[in-house]
Amino acid sequence: MATARTTDGSGAPVPQRLLATATRLFAEQGYDRTSVQEIVEAAGVTKGALYHYFGSKEDLLHEVYARMLRLQQERLDAFAGADEPVEVRLRAAAADVVVTTIANLDDAAIFFRSMHHLSPEKHKQVRAERRRYHERFRALIEEGQQSGVFSSATPADLVVDYHFGSVHHLSTWYRPDGPLSARQVADHLADLLMRALRP
Amino acid sequence: MATARTTDGSGAPVPQRLLATATRLFAEQGYDRTSVQEIVEAAGVTKGALYHYFGSKEDLLHEVYARMLRLQQERLDAFAGADEPVEVRLRAAAADVVVTTIANLDDAAIFFRSMHHLSPEKHKQVRAERRRYHERFRALIEEGQQSGVFSSATPADLVVDYHFGSVHHLSTWYRPDGPLSARQVADHLADLLMRALRP
């Protein structure tokens, strides 16, 4: 057995446990309202352990962003690059980002709310990666507009912001124990987007 | 002249100046990263003045919410109650909330980002007022769906969240010095909503 078996609560390795605990607490209370002491207590370790694995409290936050950005970019690339008509690819990508966001609601809640807690360099880096994502999505819409399957009445940039506004908003209102499953919400939101883009 | 004329920078009365300064700083740096000392210095007074007019730092934040909620509710009531076909009323209300949000971008940036800094009672109160607003808006959509001018494919609740997601998102990407005026953005976003609702 590789990992030490001490008197901890859960069996997961310490770094992962710290990150998971921090993510939950950041989402529940916000970054500033969550003290390092609180995180280590909830994870069943002490500050020494945290600063052994992470350079700072901010590193913990940055990890949340890195994880989220990597995941979403990978999925978008997969959907956008598929061998399908553009309207199928866009719909799939638009619905998938909703499902993925709901599956990681804590990350989503943190994402926009805590961006300004990142140091200037990390903030810039996150914004740059975010922009790449945005542009990949926009390219899909422009492709459809140029080929005539989507209306060109609205600039593609605005359409992207329209859709991602609603995705971002999910963490405010969506509740897993509510009447709609993630899949149902995703289908509805993707439908709204596709209907808004009808020529 | 009623208001005292001391050596302050701007001529506005002290309470308003404090609130305006706090709003700007909260939007720029976040609630927690803004110290009371910073606010009073930027407003050209001292802590004594702030605590003379406001009970706590949180009261300042609550004022931002109260102002925003009052303004939006008033305007929605006016538009929704007009003597026009439902599609005209909805479009006007949907566009107006965009214009008003852009006119008060700082308030909007604070609104969703800092909600969890409110005490439980105030948080609850804000959520309740917010829900009233949401329901008024939803009623408009349901009215159109029942009379057949809007598609019923998507539950009205979801449509409201879809639209307000994009409104909420404005503070993230909209820049007053960008290529689009508030009116143009409002028209585009209202168009997207109306097109998504076409039967």
Next chain:
DNA sequence: CTTGGCATACCGACCGGTTAGTCTGTGGGC
């Protein structure tokens, strides 16, 4: 098999700095 040495993983008391809020003081208009 045992022993010594070293690295990794973690502990927890401690520190400098910051914060929201308090309280006593004061000056000028009525």
Next chain:
DNA sequence: GCCCACAGACTAACCGGTCGGTATGCCAAG
């Protein structure tokens, strides 16, 4: 002479981060 509107020094609490210390496992030498 009184009181409203503020001034500004002060405090008690808390926070992120540090650092010397300890326990445990591994590997190589004897």
